[in-house]
Amino acid sequence: MIKKTSVSVAAVMMLAAPALAQEVPQATTPAYNCDFEPSCEVAPGIYGKMASPVTSKFNLSIGGFVKLDYAYNSVNLGSNGALGTLQNGIPKSSSAAGRQDQSIFTARQSRFWLKVAGPNFLGAKTNAIIEADFYGGGGSSNESPNMRLRLANTTLDWVNTQVLVGQAYDIFGPAISSTVDFGSGNKTGAPNNPRVPQVRVTQKVNLNSDNALRLVLGVQNPVQDANAQTGTNSDSWGGKLNVAGQAMLISKALGVAPGYYGLSMNSLTAGVFGLYGNQSVGDNSKTVDTWGYGFYTFVPLLSSKDGRNRAMTASFEGQLYMAANQSVNGATAGTVIGPAGSKTAAKGYGFYGQLIFYPTQDLGITAGYGRRNAYNYASYSGINNFEKSNSNIYANIAYDLNAAVRVAVEYQNLNTQYGNVTNGTGNLAGLATSGTANIARFAAFYFF
Numbered sequence: 001m002i003k004k005t006s007v008s009v010a011a012v013m014m015l016a017a018p019a020l021a022q023e024v025p026q027a028t029t030p031a032y033n034c035d036f037e038p039s040c041e042v043a044p045g046i047y048g049k050m051a052s053p054v055t056s057k058f059n060l061s062i063g064g065f066v067k068l069d070y071a072y073n074s075v076n077l078g079s080n081g082a083l084g085t086l087q088n089g090i091p092k093s094s095s096a097a098g099r100q101d102q103s104i105f106t107a108r109q110s111r112f113w114l115k116v117a118g119p120n121f122l123g124a125k126t127n128a129i130i131e132a133d134f135y136g137g138g139g140s141s142n143e144s145p146n147m148r149l150r151l152a153n154t155t156l157d158w159v160n161t162q163v164l165v166g167q168a169y170d171i172f173g174p175a176i177s178s179t180v181d182f183g184s185g186n187k188t189g190a191p192n193n194p195r196v197p198q199v200r201v202t203q204k205v206n207l208n209s210d211n212a213l214r215l216v217l218g219v220q221n222p223v224q225d226a227n228a229q230t231g232t233n234s235d236s237w238g239g240k241l242n243v244a245g246q247a248m249l250i251s252k253a254l255g256v257a258p259g260y261y262g263l264s265m266n267s268l269t270a271g272v273f274g275l276y277g278n279q280s281v282g283d284n285s286k287t288v289d290t291w292g293y294g295f296y297t298f299v300p301l302l303s304s305k306d307g308r309n310r311a312m313t314a315s316f317e318g319q320l321y322m323a324a325n326q327s328v329n330g331a332t333a334g335t336v337i338g339p340a341g342s343k344t345a346a347k348g349y350g351f352y353g354q355l356i357f358y359p360t361q362d363l364g365i366t367a368g369y370g371r372r373n374a375y376n377y378a379s380y381s382g383i384n385n386f387e388k389s390n391s392n393i394y395a396n397i398a399y400d401l402n403a404a405v406r407v408a409v410e411y412q413n414l415n416t417q418y419g420n421v422t423n424g425t426g427n428l429a430g431l432a433t434s435g436t437a438n439i440a441r442f443a444a445f446y447f448f
Helices: 002-023
Strands: 059-073 102-106 111-121 124-136 146-157 161-169 195-206 211-220 242-251 268-281 288-302 313-324 347-358 363-374 386-400 405-419 434-447
Touching (some): 242 288
Antiparallel strands (some): 059 102, 059 111, 161 195, 211 242, 242 268, 268 288, 288 313, 313 347, 405 434
């Protein structure tokens, strides 16, 4: 009797085994791409292929690009010479750096990002992004770059409303010039940097089927609070959060045309932007205001035939602004000016314009001009070698070999005019009143 029962149980278990196997999936063994024997199960090669995908508890995507830059500069712009941005103005023609040229390779502008789409919340889609490049540490060697956080924010997205929390692009100055160097017009009329911690709300208001308003309001970290004035007890402190906003009209009337780098297709856009904050400075009896306002527009001159193809499309982007105490984002040439105890905000203005033309889907041609100018030179009377103006003339050609590979060449002419010139040392040595850099650049991208 016992034997019969044992046989019956064993038979039932054998019959149930396939069903159990289906209910409890077995772990998938990663498939390795082994280039050599032995021990391929241990190491698939340093950059070998593994079939195990990147996973997350939410929907995760990864992307970015590898970018190699070569730049020839007619003056020595230092370790960031491939970036092309006006870090401290172009060296004077009479300085040592102004009499040197520079040839530089770098891959520091390579970038990667992680995006996450998580569960819905109160009817909104939740998303997050973290993005980094390798320009941390400023003057780091091109052979040993440091990682730098660019973006780190999360969003709640309803149909017409978005709430963003984290580090994102400055709300002030929406224009980003399509220069290959990624200086993007900073300090020459397009003060789109830095990326700052913030909380902002974007609201879309539909006027009709073709027109809508995009309203942005947010509070940002008062990065101008890092201003360090010289002298005892004259450092700034106590900056309040900056309040910034945009009000833009978006219209489908002219179709769409390529925007920044030809990577987006944009509609007719026109509107205003602004920022306000204040901070205590040294022994001042009153705070110093930080403010700015401006106008921005994007115009499709030749629209895409189907909303996607770039062949025979053209666009114009322009911006102008007035600002005070915003040197941290390149909008003004200084922070605060004037005698101790009575310092006021340094003021400046800027303007920028850019044309993008795509004769074919893969060939893009861009040309633009930008300028930032100090306002009221007399107010800078106590500041030696201040930057009266910075200008940027550029033209570039980019060609997409396929969906991943892009090559580009660029010419730039950068100029700085100095005021209250005095003799001294370093890049500003000598009594020349200006510095000019002619730059030739080549770049190769691999987008992934």
